[in-house]
Amino acid sequence: MEPDLFTAAAEDRQAKEPGASPLPVRMRPRTLDEVVGQQHLLGAGSPLRRLVGEGAGGPAGPASVILWGPPGTGKTTLAYVVSHATNRRFVELSAITAGVKEVRAVIDSARRESGGYGRETLLFLDEIHRFSKAQQDSLLPAVENRWVTLIAATTENPYFSIISPLLSRSLLLTLEALTDEDIRGLLHRALSDARGLDGAVTLPEDAEAHLLRIAGGDARRALTALEAGAGSALARGEDEITLPVLEAAVDRAAVKYDRAGDQHYDVASALIKSIRGSDVDAALHYLARMIEAGEDPRFIARRLMISASEDIGLADPQALQTAVAAAQAVAMIGFPEARITLSQATIALALAPKSNAAYLAIDAALSDVRKGLAGPVPAHLRDSHYKGATKLGHGEGYAYPHDLPGAIAAQQYAPDEVHGKRYYEPTRYGAEARYADVLDRVRERLTGE
Template sequence: MRPRTLDEVVGQEHLLAAGSPLRRLVEGDAPMSLVLYGPPGTGKTTLALIVSSATNRRFAQLSALNAGVKDVREVIARAKAELNHTGRQTVLFIDEIHRFSKTQQDSLLAAVEARHVTLVAATTENPFFSIVAPLLSRSLLLTLQPLDDAAVGRLVDRALRSERGLDGAVTLDDDARAHLLRIAGGDARRALTALEAAAGTVSAEARDVVDLATLEQAVDSAAVRYDRDGDQHYDVISAFIKSIRGSDADAAVHYLARMLEAGEDPRFIARRLVVHASEDVGLADPTALLAATAAAQAVQLIGLPEARINLAQATIHLALAPKSNAVVRAIGEAQADVKAGLAGAVPPALRDAHYAGAGKLGAGASYVYPPDTPDGVVAQQYPPDELVGRDYYHPAGRGAERAVAERLERLRSAVRGRPGAGR
């Protein structure tokens, strides 16, 4: 059912418009190298085959999973010979090019630059991270989007009717079709594979209708689209943290489940929760950090699958907690001042007095021990002279920080000797 022409391609309308670079490449003979970036099942290999077959080009294919520099050089040598002897251009399609090392990618540069080959490279990973800059700059980057349900539905319907597909041998009931589109997740290959498996089941049973039960039996579960070493890793963990920050516990638990099902290291998830507890919750809920560190310890002590419950508890706790970034702002502003040179001498009263001769230098001589006073707070200079009166911590006034803000103002007044000081 692979499309043979651009007009048969479903979806990717932004790449297929009249006059688009892709159409010009297919309908003309200009040797233009391409990088096709998109999720699985969106048509990268199909477009590469269409580019090669649309005009009188020779097609060569390598997979980065098993090809080395030697294989690349052999293909380039054959392409040069073909070009010199017949004038025929070679399209070199490299699938999973993000799995090529820098050296392997560099071995393509001269041939691409000299137009000895028209490179069509496919990748599911962000090319700005996974492809060397010189090769990327010599290629046209085309981004393929996940297919929507309507596009996948058109492909499924075509497969049911076409003589290249099931040729009307089976039909798909409405519930089964809806379920098929849902588990496809924008991946045409996954949809057609599931349809083929279900059609095989009903044909073996001398039936001609694929119902929901048959489809569910043929497809146990949808594969989770998630690569621990690729940009999906960063996208999902980013969505996880942003959902917690946005107080959407349901979305956060979804992304947690997605990471766990894909085999993400639970220690990585736990570390992010610990960071988030202080970065975005802070003292608005002082128990958030306790919950996150407890979950991290649980991961170490008991591991998966049981620790998924601890991670879910911490995730929900943090999502529901009031949010404040006052802690991270405080340390950020303090570090900025230190880097700017605002790091004066420690006041004499606060200097270490536990060595011989300290008293002669006045170290600690005038220090007042606060717990010995009635209020436990005394007027005393703690920061260097250059930073007296400088405030770093600004409570957000949400959750527990409402009470913290009131107490902080009283403490600052007492420490700095202002009227109205108190406990």
């Protein structure tokens, strides 16, 4: 096999001068056993294990793998590990800067390497969702003919961003955001490992907690911040990364917020109550605290959707659509851009007219049902589309509203036990005032009063 002189030189330099590379690079796992998190993908006999040749039969597996997950979850790391473990030639391209020309050059080179030296090539393509359809099409021959082993990484939903032919020929692996425990273990390893900080500094609990907050499940962000804090501490002649030193190094104040404790629920509650109270500035403050603390954007989006129905309802029917659209956008784009979408939705909900009538209505109806007020469905409303229904009198006397003026039929709809009950009592705020006027007219027609 022809050695990769540049790679060999870089690895030799890194071994002799650990500080020559950034901490996230130095701490990059060399085997699958060193990978942090993603245990659902690393079990015995998993595709990744087979791809590195573990288990019976030696190297095997798909010719194309798509890794989908948030930033900092190990997509690039897994590609490096697979390449290193199988002694494949590793080539990395970014879809941000590369095009069809670069892809074809890699494929041509891979075919020469395979024919001349018998060495396979692993092509790692980052941000594949940024490739156009034509650019993604250029990968198909190489994947189908196994000229390269393709590992593509994306932070966006591949069912929306990757062409079907490539998706159908690939193994899709979904990476999960790293937990605080995953990040904590990685930090401890970096503090003590010879490749990392080699025991030069310590990290007290409050500084560690701050690192976990600002990491937000991103291993690369955590290690970068740790390195900045360590450098700052050592420059001051100190062997401890205190919280003030860390804050100054990463230029962020520690946010008092515990995603697993009371502060998590207190801040989330304050966000919703500020929206309910129409204080847009307070709502944005709490939203910023949640974002800065590394809160899952999907959790925030879910709370906004609930608020749109619970606190706004039909006073502004567009509020729920706005919140749902925001949740969908957040799921597709993630942080940091998702902060803008969440801000837009929060502002819209805070300034919308408010009504809890829909919330009160369903709870009142549920209360009666739970009390046993759930009598039989009136005979004329029962299903009459089966043989024998007529003999039972089902559907008999039903008035079809569309055949009547105004499409309203004055007949009994509710069971006797709750006939005449009024659950929905609209407010006169915003668009619900129109619904209130409509409801008055409808109830008058239904009851004949």
